[in-house]
Amino acid sequence: MAAPDELFVWEGDWGLPSVNSDCLVLLAYAQFSGAPLKVHKVCNPWRCPGGAIPALRTAHKEALWRPSDIIIHLRKQKYNADFDLSAKEAADSLAFIALIQQKLTPAVLYALWVEPKNYVEVTRRWYAEHMSFPLSLFLPGRMQRHQLDTLRLLRGDASLEASEELEKELYGDATDCMDLLAQRLGTQKFFFGDSPSSLDAFVFGWLAPILKCKLPNGKLQQHLKSLDNLHAFCANILLIYFPNNSAPRSGRSDECRDPEHVPNRRTKQFLSALAALGAMLSYALLTGMVSVQHGHKGAVEHSGLSHPHQDDDEDD
Amino acid sequence: MSLAADAFVSQMAAAEPWPESATLYQPLKEDQILLSECASSLAVQAYLRMCGLPVQVVCKANAEYMSPSGKIPFIHVGNQVVSELGPIVQFTKAKGHSLSEGLDDIQRAEMKAYMELVNNMLLTAELYIQWCDDGTAAEITRPRYSSPYSWPLSTILAYQKQWEVRRKMNAIGWGGKNLEQVYEDVSQCCQALSQRLGTQPFFFNKQPTELDALVFGHLFTILTTRLTSTELAERVRGYGNLLSFCRRIEQTYFEDRTS
Structure with a gap:
């Protein structure tokens, strides 16, 4: 075969190979099926095919985005994690x-992106810190x-907003689903026994972020931690299939949480200096501490006049 | 339905027995109702019949706007209104009628999973074919959906609904599918249901559950509804045990009223 397929996923953190559930599902599926993908961990969707993450660029330079399409594509290439399942198991x-x-997906999306505290303190912060400057805004x-x-x-509700009632309902569905x-x-x-299948990839992908991400509102995490076997299931997959992610990455993520550590330090310093300089200059101009002389041309034409200052005043 | 209302309803519900005057509302049967609405309505009717709870079916042109969640069907029992199969199952359970009492934990987990499979694939496929296949939308869906209204309201409402469904399809990733892929999904779903059913009379052996009602509602409607193409029904006809399952439920629970 020619060049391997390339998979673009969000960067990892919190001891996970990626912070995004769809990406985790695909990474886990690729591990389970043994598909030789070239994985790019990125933080800039604009550099990926089609401007979306996750994305798969096949050997024939076609791009796929939907996780189910990507899994079907891998299956067609004989990388099938569900090969051993009986018809009933399938x-x-x-x-x-x-x-x-x-049941689970809406609650996870809500917990990460809609719940105001979680979004502002964790999700937005993470993405803003990891993206390069203008994108992060x-x-x-x-x-x-x-x-x-x-x-x-x-949900079929066009005016849906974060609310306690909605949260209760979604989390209720999700905890039922976990049970x-x-x-x-x-x-x-x-x-399905001793070898992992695509269902294991989906369960892992959607549960692992809940388990590993420290959210201010962590009701889902509390419930998941009370279910010992699911908890152990996620930890086990991380340990077996993503060994280099769980140990060294966690060290790096601690570093990320350190307030002293700022990504793109140089750019940010430069830009803030530029902004400060701009502000000072415009203040000086507006208050008239510094004035720009317009009357240069006039001064040349009326070079015979002995009071160029008067000339300036007329021009203004 | 919200959780708080849920708790309130179950408290209220437990107090009163099932009244004779319970009513189920759905759109007009001949001119208006769509495939997906008909399937959901039939599923609820089948469920109530399996529980032995009498309900009178009433067709209203504005049923969609009467429903508390905007979804069809809904039932009006005593002084409460509940819509969709899931909440209705909860509601009857609070009144002491349940079909899934006899199942163990794993079976109950499987039952819920298969119900979501039907909602996730069959219901979505029905919606897709109705609203996203241009031929079906123009010939069947929009005229039927807007039949109670006069122009220009009819056109506005129909296109508004179509736009909403198409946006939903994009959100769940079905927007990029073509018709053939949707039929393929239907086949896959039927294959799974057929495997699960095997040679048993019902999905969980001898007793019907809400899963049986839901599957019956969708498959029976698909089999008996005429669309621009027969492909959808053909896909279901490929599974013999599902066909005899539908026939069996129809004979057992809908004997008196052949539609």
């Missing part, structure tokens, strides 16, 4: 993936509006 897998999409906000729109359309998953998992290592 049916169960499809059903539980639907359950996650309907507007892209997190745009992503948030997009997620809110998605949630509104999913059902925990019951289905039981004491097994993976959902």
Whole structure:
């Protein structure tokens, strides 16, 4: 085969290989199926095919964005994590993936992007710090509006806003969903015996951020931590399939939380100096401490006059 | 329905028995109702019949606007109004009628998962074919949806609804699909349901559950509704056990009223 497919995912943090659930699902699926992808961890969607993350650029330079399309593409290339499943297990897998999409996904989106405290203190901050300068000003906000729109359309309520009632409802659905998953998992290592399948990738992708991300409003995390087997399931996948992410990355993420550490330090220093200089200059100009002389041309024409200052005053 | 209202309803519900005057509202059966609405309504009717709860079906042109959640169908019981199958199941449970009592934890988890599968794939596919397939939307969906209203309101409402559904499809990632991919999804969903059902009379052996009602509602409607193309029904017809499952439920619970 020619060059390997390239997968573009959000950078990792909090001990996870990526901070985004869709990306985690794909990374986990690729690990489980053994697909040799060239993974690019990026923080600038504009440098990815189609301007969206996650994205897959195939060997034939085609681009795919929807996680399900990417998984189908990998499956067609014989990288199938569900190869060993019986027909009934495959049916169960499809059903539980639907359950996650309907019940867990909206709650995770809400927790990260809509809940005001979580969004301002964690999500927006993370994305703004990791993006380069002009993008960090507007892209997190745009992503948030997009997620809110998605949630509104999913719920069929065009005026949906963050509220306690909505939170209770979504979190109620999500905790029910986690309970059902925990019951289905039981004491097994993976959902269908000893080897992981696409369902395991989906469960991991949507639960791991809840487990690892320290949100000010962490009700979902509390509930997940009370379900020992699901908790252990996520930790286990991280340990087996993403060993170099869990240990050294966590060290780096501590560093990120350190207030002294600022990414793009030089650019930011330069820009703030520029802004300060601009402000001082405009203040000086406006208050008349410094004035720009316009009358240069006039002064040349009337060079015979002995009072160029008067000339200036007339021009003004 | 909100959780607070939910708790309130279940408290209220427990106090009163099921009245004889319970009513189910849906759009006009002949001229207005759409495939997806008909499927959801039939699912609720099947569920109530399985529980042995009498309900009178009333067709109203403005049913969509009467419903508390804007979704069809909804039931009016005593002084309460509840819409959609999920909340209705909760509501009847509070009144002491439940079909899933006998299941163990794993079975209940599987039942809920398969119900979401039906909602996620069959219902979405129905919506897609209705509103996003241009031929079906122009010939069937928009004229039927707007039939109670006069021009220009009819056109405005129909296009508004279509726009809303298309935006929803984009949000869940179905916007980029073509019709063939949607049929493929329907096949995949039917394949899973057929596997799960196997040779049993119901999904969880001898007793019907809300999953059976939901699957029946959707499959039966798909099989009996005429669209611009028969492809959707053909996809379902490929699964013999699902066909006999539909026939069995129709005979057992809808014997007296053949539509």
